[in-house]
Amino acid sequence: MxxxxxxxxxxxxxxxxxxxxxxxxxxxxxxxxxxxxxxxxxxxxxxxxxxxxxxxxxxxxxxxxxxxxxxxxxxxxxxxxxxxxxxxxxxxxxxxxxxxxxxxxxxxxxxxxxxxxxxxxxxxxxxxxxxxxxxxxxxxxxxxxxxxxxxxxxxxxxxxxxxxxxxxxxxxxxxxxxxxxxxxxxxxxxxxxxxxxxxxxxxxxxxxxxxxxxxxxxxxxxxxxxxxxxxxxxxxxxxxxxxKHLPEWTEARRRNAYCYNKCLADTGLITPFEIDDVTAVYHLYVVRVKEELRKKFQDHLQTKGISTGIHYPIALPNLKAYKYLNHTESDFPEATKASREIVSLPMFPELTESQIRYIAEAIKSFQP
Structure with a gap:
């Protein structure tokens, strides 16, 4: 698939x-x-x-x-x-x-x-x-x-x-x-x-x-x-x-996110967190894996036909574009840590439950 x-x-x-x-x-x-x-x-x-x-x-x-x-x-x-x-x-x-x-x-x-x-x-x-x-x-x-x-x-x-x-x-x-x-x-x-x-x-x-x-x-x-x-x-x-279609697409994204949450519950991945009293619209579905495993994790999913992304691989203060601000990675420890661990899984309204279950099974078959 x-x-x-x-x-x-x-x-x-x-x-x-x-x-x-x-x-x-x-x-x-x-x-x-x-x-x-x-x-x-x-x-x-x-x-x-x-x-x-x-x-x-x-x-x-x-x-x-x-x-x-x-x-x-x-x-x-x-x-x-x-x-x-x-x-x-x-x-x-x-x-x-x-x-x-x-x-x-x-x-x-x-x-x-x-x-x-x-x-x-x-x-x-x-x-x-x-x-x-x-x-x-x-x-x-x-x-x-x-x-x-x-x-x-x-x-x-x-x-x-x-x-x-x-x-x-x-x-x-x-x-x-x-x-x-x-x-x-x-x-x-x-x-x-x-x-x-x-x-x-x-x-x-x-x-x-x-x-x-x-x-x-x-x-x-x-x-x-x-x-x-x-x-x-x-x-x-x-x-x-x-x-005109955005409300139904939003609900589809939310259903897909909750399906992911359920299917990934026993994988050890850190799944998205919603604060109280919000309706998140899941432009992206972002999980966290250990830094040393991320590339291997993405490569494994690629061999199963599953595309992934990283949003974003370098925290903004750590970019060369902001070198003039003289920040160090330790100035923003959480953003720096996240940039090395986050992986975005497929997310779009037309994504089906069977596709999500396939992705979850591929994740469960990952051998670190």
């Missing part, structure tokens, strides 16, 4: 008629940039996130950059984020001229350790970017308390958490602004790059929309210098079509 890490082809086959119709509608009207397809998706996604505004942009990285710039963060400022994420999170901070300040992870959730945030705050700190990694909501209540105490902005990085819920609130509706990626492999993925910013603030929504469109609202009336970051008509139509 061959089991891919993600199977976008199976998803497309199921919704092919609707997707093809949506694409044809855009092409027939040559509505490639802006227009009704973009507005329809922005309105639908804002409603889905329980917020007032959605601004479609070119990708998730742009979303973070534009959100931070909208909030007035720039040169000389500091922004706190987590040590285990994709580089886009920290990259956006540097792109606006601010300094990235990393915080170690909670080893159970892989999300930011909220108990270590306050010690990183200085007079220059302006914002916190919690990442809802792997589709597991970060613990937002302590973050909001800290942010209020120090007058900091909170920008949710929800690139892997479309539809997740924290204590009854949809991820994306909790911070000052939130940023999403629609990279094809995401829970809600485009057929190319795409991203969005969501917020309840009228003023911030207007400013973000201006920044994303060369600093203008009207065609040639540029009030500021901005950037060119658009969610195009084709991607908007595709995303609007797929958004």
């Amino acid at each position: 061959q089991i891919p890490f993600v199977d976008l082809k199976s998803q497309y086959d199921i919704i092919k008629a609707d997707i093809d119709q949506a694409i044809a509608a855009v092409i027939s009207k040559t509505a490639f940039i802006g227009g009704t397809h973009l507005k329809n998706f922005e309105d639908a996604f804002a409603a889905f996130c329980n917020v007032k505004h959605c601004i479609g942009v070119g990708n998730g990285t742009d979303a973070l950059y534009i959100a931070l710039r909208t909030l007035g963060i720039g040169s000389g400022d500091e922004v706190i984020t987590v040590a285990n994420s994709f580089i886009a999170t920290s990259e956006a901070i540097t792109m606006i001229g601010a300094k990235v300040v990393f915080v170690d992870i909670d080893p159970k959730t892989f999300n930011i350790d909220t108990g270590r945030i306050e010690e990183k705050i200085t007079a220059k700190t302006k914002a916190i970017i919690p990442v809802h990694l792997y589709g597991q909501p970060a613990d937002m209540d302590p973050i909001l308390i800290i942010a209020k105490k120090y007058n900091l902005k909170v920008v949710e990085d929800a690139a892997q958490a479309h539809g997740a819920v924290y204590k009854g609130k949809r991820i994306g509706s909790i911070g000052d602004m939130a940023c999403f990626s629609f990279y094809p492999g995401k829970n809600l993925g485009a057929y190319g790059d795409g991203g969005a910013i969501v917020t309840n603030s009228d003023d911030w929504a207007l400013k973000a929309r201006m920044i994303a469109n060369h600093g203008r609202i009207d065609k040639y009336d540029h009030e500021i210098e901005g950037v060119n970051s658009r969610l195009d008509g084709l991607q908007s139509a595709i995303l609007a079509t797929k958004l």
Whole structure:
């Protein structure tokens, strides 16, 4: 049996008629940039996130950059984020001229350790970017308390958490602004790059929309210098079509995660942990194995036709890109340890119980 890490082809086959119709509608009207397809998706996604505004942009990285710039963060400022994420999170901070300040992870959730945030705050700190990694909501209540105490902005990085819920609130509706990626492999993925910013603030929504469109609202009336970051008509139509299926896909991911949990219960693997009162959406299903066994473990699964991944093999502060910050691996012991032990197993809505049981049996047959 061959089991891919993600199977976008199976998803497309199921919704092919609707997707093809949506694409044809855009092409027939040559509505490639802006227009009704973009507005329809922005309105639908804002409603889905329980917020007032959605601004479609070119990708998730742009979303973070534009959100931070909208909030007035720039040169000389500091922004706190987590040590285990994709580089886009920290990259956006540097792109606006601010300094990235990393915080170690909670080893159970892989999300930011909220108990270590306050010690990183200085007079220059302006914002916190919690990442809802792997589709597991970060613990937002302590973050909001800290942010209020120090007058900091909170920008949710929800690139892997479309539809997740924290204590009854949809991820994306909790911070000052939130940023999403629609990279094809995401829970809600485009057929190319795409991203969005969501917020309840009228003023911030207007400013973000201006920044994303060369600093203008009207065609040639540029009030500021901005950037060119658009969610195009084709991607908007595709995303609007797929958004209708997202709740059922989320439930399928959750069923698959719990099936994994049950099947792997006696294997010795450390399986994902959910904090209380959340709905995780399992963008990834990440387990931990002993560092010295990880490569052999992955190779074993590969011989059984099972694809795996590592998210992420190097903690952000340990990357060459951040050598200038002069961190050592011991500064972030939990993120460093996790980066050497984590393995992502196949996870997508169309994954079947029989495939999960096959994966579990392959894991049980692993001989260290």
